[in-house]
Amino acid sequence: MTEPTPATESEAPLDADVIVVGGGPVGTTTALKLAHGGLRVILLEGRDATSLEHRATTFHPPTLEMLDELGLAEPLIEKGIIAPSYQFRDAKLGKIVDLEFEILKEDTRYPFRLQVEQSVMTTMANAALEAHPLAELNTQSKVTGIRRRANHVEVEVASGPRTGTLRASHVIGADGMKSTIRQALDVGFSGHTYPERFLVISTSAPLHELLPDIASVNYVADPVDWHVLMRNPSGWRILFPAPFDEETPEHLLSPENVRRQFARVLPGRTDDEADAAIDWATLYEVHRKVAETLRVGNVYLVGDAAHVNNPMGGMGMNSGVHDGYLLAELLVRGSGGVDVDAELEAWAEKRRAVALDFVGKETEGNWSALRDTDEERRAAQRASWQALGEDDDARRDFLLTSSMLASLKD
Numbered sequence: 001m002t003e004p005t006p007a008t009e010s011e012a013p014l015d016a017d018v019i020v021v022g023g024g025p026v027g028t029t030t031a032l033k034l035a036h037g038g039l040r041v042i043l044l045e046g047r048d049a050t051s052l053e054h055r056a057t058t059f060h061p062p063t064l065e066m067l068d069e070l071g072l073a074e075p076l077i078e079k080g081i082i083a084p085s086y087q088f089r090d091a092k093l094g095k096i097v098d099l100e101f102e103i104l105k106e107d108t109r110y111p112f113r114l115q116v117e118q119s120v121m122t123t124m125a126n127a128a129l130e131a132h133p134l135a136e137l138n139t140q141s142k143v144t145g146i147r148r149r150a151n152h153v154e155v156e157v158a159s160g161p162r163t164g165t166l167r168a169s170h171v172i173g174a175d176g177m178k179s180t181i182r183q184a185l186d187v188g189f190s191g192h193t194y195p196e197r198f199l200v201i202s203t204s205a206p207l208h209e210l211l212p213d214i215a216s217v218n219y220v221a222d223p224v225d226w227h228v229l230m231r232n233p234s235g236w237r238i239l240f241p242a243p244f245d246e247e248t249p250e251h252l253l254s255p256e257n258v259r260r261q262f263a264r265v266l267p268g269r270t271d272d273e274a275d276a277a278i279d280w281a282t283l284y285e286v287h288r289k290v291a292e293t294l295r296v297g298n299v300y301l302v303g304d305a306a307h308v309n310n311p312m313g314g315m316g317m318n319s320g321v322h323d324g325y326l327l328a329e330l331l332v333r334g335s336g337g338v339d340v341d342a343e344l345e346a347w348a349e350k351r352r353a354v355a356l357d358f359v360g361k362e363t364e365g366n367w368s369a370l371r372d373t374d375e376e377r378r379a380a381q382r383a384s385w386q387a388l389g390e391d392d393d394a395r396r397d398f399l400l401t402s403s404m405l406a407s408l409k410d
């Protein structure tokens, strides 16, 4: 890891208290939290606008609580779909259990999952940043490197209105899985790539009417045909496994294959009917990787720059928002003259542990349980899901974990 370069600094004032690199869901919410706390923040985003890529659609209760403090929860809820429960199902046997979040009503103000595109929230956070007097949002601003000095950090910006060198007390890398900041720090990012891609199909077919006993989020187990059904305001999304070794990306995304996959959920459609119901299909490669540290001096890694996981359980963006929110709280406290160095160190360790031992294990456990091929284990898994429906205490514990409330306990 890089050592700070000795000070050669001029006495010129710093450009900001904090520079946030990356304007995805994590960078924008982190920057907004810093500005709300009274810090001068510059956000540098390489693109010219919010990415509209179809990715996260699930917001968990603790994330909504954090967004509420930033004034974003209510407008987001207005644009989303409230999922009061979610289901585990079997592709052949149907519903196994419907888990209602109502049981968490003493634990959170938001006892539900909110289904809405991450780009909707990011667009709202951008607008709030633009309106905030302490925040400066720069798009088309690609960061190419950083230098740690004794008392500040320098950021090299290769494009946009701030091209050149910017200086701040702290820098936060929220620049996604291929993070330039992580690489500039020479921080390792180890883990594995999953043995299958995920094929996501979006459909305008009203699955909630056609399959009337489903919930707004459904995890469907099967040794071959496992899949996930998720509703969001623009329609339903179906996620299927797409093995690496068997098919090329071109074949997986071909109309024939997309129709064939779609027919697993809605059989009996003609090609024309299926084509009319399918809005788009995308292929994702999925990884489980964690940075070897989330802090090097006054430079921090949050969100996908720090950890990536499979999307089974909808925890990647949510945990990234939690990283940034908790970090911003500490930096705000530190700016008031409190020595928060030990707390920042504890933050880095705790958030890394959450990525490894909570999000990593939960998402991998969900993926393994859905696709298990061993009949005995599958029956035991079904029985344990079913038991959750009958035992309030066990269900509450389970939902505290799957809604990520447990990940924020000390």
Ligand SMILES: Cc1cc2nc3c(=O)[nH]c(=O)nc-3n(C[C@H](O)[C@H](O)[C@H](O)COP(=O)(O)OP(=O)(O)OC[C@H]3O[C@@H](n4cnc5c(N)ncnc54)[C@H](O)[C@@H]3O)c2cc1C
Binding pocket: 021, 022, 023, 024, 025, 026, 027, 044, 045, 046, 047, 051, 054, 055, 056, 057, 058, 059, 118, 141, 142, 143, 144, 174, 175, 176, 177, 179, 180, 200, 284, 302, 303, 304, 305, 311, 313, 314, 315, 316, 317, 318, 319, 320
């Ligand atoms: C199919 C799928 C479904 C998912 N579903 C869920 C879900 O339901 N719930 C959930 O919590 N998570 C989900 N995720 C994960 C979630 O999408 C990511 O965890 C989330 O996007 C991470 O946000 P981020 O801000 O850390 O990174 P990103 O969204 O990758 O944003 C990084 C930003 O940094 C910018 N950037 C990169 N390099 C530079 C640079 N050098 N200079 C300036 N800017 C730069 C990029 O342009 C980008 O805007 C899903 C992912 C996939 C693929």
